[in-house]
Amino acid sequence: MVHTRFAPSPTGFVHIGSIYSVLLDFAVARKNHGKFTIRIEDTDRNRYVADAEAKLYEAIDWFGLQEDESSRKGGKFAPYHQSERLAVYQEYVQKLITSGNAYYCFCTTERLDQMRKDQQKSGKPPMYDKHCRNLSAEEVKANLDKKIPYVIRLKVPENIDIEVNDLIRGKIFFPSKDVDDQVLLKSDGFPTYHLAAIVDDHLMEITHIIRGEEWLPSSPKHVLLYQMFGWQMPVLFHTPTLRNPDKTKLSKRKGHTNVGWYQDQGFLPEAILNFIGQLGWTHPEGKEIFSLEEFVQLFKLEDVSPAGPVFDETKLRWMNGKYIREILSEDELFERIKKYLTLAISDQQLKKVIPLIKERLEVLSQVNDLLQFLLPEQQIDVELVKKQSKKTEEEIKKLLIDLQEALQTDEEWTVQSIELDIRNLKASYPDWGGRNYFMTIRVVTTAFPVTPPLFESIEVLGKELVLKRVESVINKL
Template sequence: MDNVRVRIAPSPTGYLHVGTAHTALFNWLFAKHNNGKFILRIEDTDIQRSSKEYEENILEGLTWLGLYWDEGPYYQTQRLDLYRKYAEELLKIGAAYYCYCTPEELEQRRKEALAQKRPPKYDRKCLYLSDEEIAKYEREGRKPVIRLLVPEGKTVFNDIIRGEIEFDNEDIGDFVIMKSDGIPTYNFAVVVDDYTMGITHVIRGEDHISNTPKQLFIYNALNWTPPEFAHLPLLLGPDRSKLSKRHGVTSVTEYKKMGYLPEALVNYLALLGWTPEENKEIYTIEELIELFDLRRVTKNPGIFDITKLEWINTQHIRRLSVEKLAELTLPFLEEVEWFNRNNFDKNYYLKVVSILQERLKTLSQIREYGDYFFLDKLNYDLETVKKVCKSPDIHIYLEKIKEEWSKIPNSEFSAQNLENILRNLAETHQIPTKNLVHPIRVALTNKTVGPGLYELAEILGKERVIKRLEEFIECLKEL
């Protein structure tokens, strides 16, 4: 494993997909585990569909995940002369040839082959063109492509994950390596790039298995030593079809916006198709690097389950220090209009984060679970109020609670004192404690569930608590 060099080569024709991130992660872990290099290459030869926006999204997503590259990004559009150089070398040694067939002619011959139940591969019509025929096509203004001459026989290669894989060359046919506009095709550009960049291991999705023999033809024709290949299992949706938008969010940066931690997404993606020896599910980045082994990658597809990702995210959130969690959640609060940044109290916020940490599944839920800590006024949900305040006398008991809690000095407005007073009052009036706790929770938070009532009341502080009890009692009287 000396001088390991691997790469990720996304095309900027869309946002960074979790499937691409999964492949990037396995390459990155393999490189880090073996003290190798991780190279980033942007395959931007699809000029019409490529965009700067997509490229920036790819770079942002990889950076957010912590998959920092050691070299690059390299761009294929800046390497066109290199592809032309090796294409001409293949022409020179007779391993490739010009093809002048038009798309219409090719389509017609494809239909004829299918009708005759023959494989619809190229029929080598242009392999032995005479000088006169070439001159005629040139006069017609035809711009040729370059095709590789596929050798006879079989192609066998060893896949690190899947073992020996064999292809019959007869089924492949001479394929285009350079288009008529001078742009290389995927399989040709990949080989030239991987060879000239010194890539030792090509780790990619199993959908590329069928490309491997074509690439090996090119390696062999140029007398180059090919890298080792490892084809990863694909990511599927819960219905076991290829992961797509209909299964939900597939863009890596959308998970960032939704409040997922990068270390949680990395942890989850690493476990899709890879089984570490240790019997656990939560890993740090350092642990993943230490344990990663391509030989423990399975052939079975990984099922992307957002519920499992959410659970892993929850575990990573619980591992954060309160200070770090406060730092990460604050930007999500700042996005909502009711949050007043000018009145921000850091110590108060640390208390809020501390009490909510066990409940957060994503960072963005700070807005949903903690809004009542920052709102000046709660707009009570009347259906919820009716549900928890069925006793016609409840406002009387809430009045008594308000009066007793009002007597507590600010310095002694603690969870323990609040609980003692409420329990004593419930005992005095022979009322189940829960009959008071639930209405008070709604009064203070406008929610039926949440962290401990007395603890959250202590954080809210005496002034807010008394004010909300007064407003809630008025709401009950109106009902």
């Protein structure tokens, strides 16, 4: 049975690149009627962040990418926190010691620091110099009896090429002389990722390892561990690195990487999944808009391009707008907008105005700016009115008195009747350019030069408020 896993470290916010990996894990498992597991790799206690795990699961739920087994759901292979599995790693690292595939290292921090400085001075890559690799059994026992602090390192075979088979990159060979004798167990008794992940992936019967391209250089160490334990290697798939439009690696310095930011802005989770699903993968029919269900049905790991795809926020905003305008029903849009609305606007008003604003919405948080014009207390900037009209105060005042009269006598107060009132009045002002005329009325009635369609906005505002605003500007001129 196909079994995928997502194994994050709880060290901070949820990265949008992590959701890319989760989507692929989820899709491969669902497509093959398998299982998707979330395992928490919390062995790096120095970087541990207390609420990071909760935020991860909140993001998973928001995107609708629920797992089958995890630290919150339990499962056949519990526990799913690596910090609760320390005895398991101790057992397996001792097996490596016994088989001669790992060794105790008693080097002090001071010695290792000096070693790295010397390597840097001579232009060598920072690697352990194997100082403790060939200690005799007697020397090791003596150091252990003295309780000298130690780590346990992987004993990388010498003078061989290590073959890593990546699903989309093919066979890659790493000379063992370039592979470090990696620390497997730290002095505090906690394993490093390189031991814990391999042991857990095997014991949890993971069949497909989907992880970031940055882990590719570590893969030869993992291949060696599988060989040393005599275990079958899972399918390895390293996702392409997501890039900024300038082709640099996607990072918080140049773009938005925190899932929380996308939530706060009002991006739709289904639109984000649609967008990231196309990063390195193309729909067989060339479609740009498709559902998660369709993606799961059609997606194949081997169809992903290894070239780093560009995470284009401009395109994501366009796609999010498409979902707002074309995918969500007005009832769905109403419920989602309410979560972002901070203005004192009634449900009735909101439902009435949604058809007017959705064409302008790219993200849901824009709703507050677009609906400012509805607030009764909104003041009209007379200087802005003058700027739009390019007329004298007396000319503006004359127009507004006539507008006031035309609207005052409108008994229907419909979009059609309001449009007729304003267009008929224009005939009496032939010296006013069309743009200046309508923009002046827009600012006087709505307070803003950019709003939903003018006649619809005036109708939603209501006769009483519109006339009050016109009167207030007349009095200021």
